[in-house]
Amino acid sequence: MENKNTYHHGNLKNALISAGVEILAREGVGALSLRKVAKKVGVSHSAPYAHFKDKQALIAAISIEGFKKLLAELQNTFEKYRANPDRLLLETAWVYFEFALQEKDTFKVMFSGILEKEKNYPDLVDVVQQTFQMVVNVVSICQLNGILRAADADLTSVVVWSQIHGLISLYLEGQISHTILDNYELRKILLYALNQFTLVPIQ
Amino acid sequence: MENKNTYHHGNLKNALISAGVEILAREGVGALSLRKVAKKVGVSHSAPYAHFKDKQALIAAISIEGFKKLLAELQNTFEKYRANPDRLLLETAWVYFEFALQEKDTFKVMFSGILEKEKNYPDLVDVVQQTFQMVVNVVSICQLNGILRAADADLTSVVVWSQIHGLISLYLEGQISHTILDNYELRKILLYALNQFTLVPIQ
């Protein structure tokens, strides 16, 4: 995947992260091991320790990568729909859904509490905070345009985010019964959920 | 924990499940291993294989135990508040929160997608279905009493459940920023969330 001729890889840290993301996509979170990541990059099994304190640190880096990608897509959507606040909310939520569906196992890693709370990864906290800020931005615009109630934007954002996150999480875990999924497609369910929050019906 | 004198344990299957639950509570999901569970019960490292096909099967059994406990508490709450539908919704959600907070890692195991969807555990599907049915019951009563809109009870239940589940999940993962948690306690946030759904404000 990278230049492997030299003793020093040159870009090992990023190569390890990419390899980890690929393994997540191809084989799932259960197959993610430091040794496999190292082998995939063509480096010895303990080479990663020059760049990551432990496995958790690699997972944190992968999470950061995931959040950055999600954040970028949220920003795109924001620019695209900021003039149409009624669609902005739905499309923002939908981007979240699409990310979770496409990067199923990366999403799982990002939110499944593998990382212990004790250790704090400042860069991760940063990008999570930025991602949440995007939700706040969307909520704020919707409030200004009479689509959402004018309550505390932070509080509303947390609740809206939870709604979206809970829905896609339960869906990914297969917890939403098929009898419901047969009657309503995912986007319809999302729409119904978001319409609980809106002052004006959106579609 | 059980009679350990005889060669045959007598109640090994249940003992293994209990030991697993204890390890989850004491050391967290990262420390849950078949060998540790076996040692805790005082049995050889491969004795569990007489009762569980593999580690996933033990985890499924632990999940079932968790859902049964959650279900029992939901049923208690239902009986307690069925005459007060305005509190029923809140207290049902709160029981869900309390379970997740008390049995943090069991909750994580129940919902963190460790179990592969391919393998299906009928008993697990059963108890999950029963748990969801409790939500439907609560939602139905609330609809009959004009607390919730009279829409499809299944659809509304999925969305309400997602809201509750998303909120406590993000909280447990530490994703809800401290600036918000400093301003609002968890129950207030939950209340605000549920009031998005209700026709009449609840408190």
Added chain:
DNA sequence: ATATAATCTAGACAGTGTCAAGATAGAAAA
């Protein structure tokens, strides 16, 4: 150029899930 630091390898260790072969004991059949 030389010293220092960053990067990578090789080997080891304890712990893991899982399988195969065999020991033990309770249950069923004779």
Added chain:
DNA sequence: TTTTCTATCTTGACACTGTCTAGATTATAT
């Protein structure tokens, strides 16, 4: 009761895991 069968449990092995140490290699700074 004795015999057979089957469920249960032990022992030993295997490949794989995360992590540590010691040392080799290369880049960087003095």
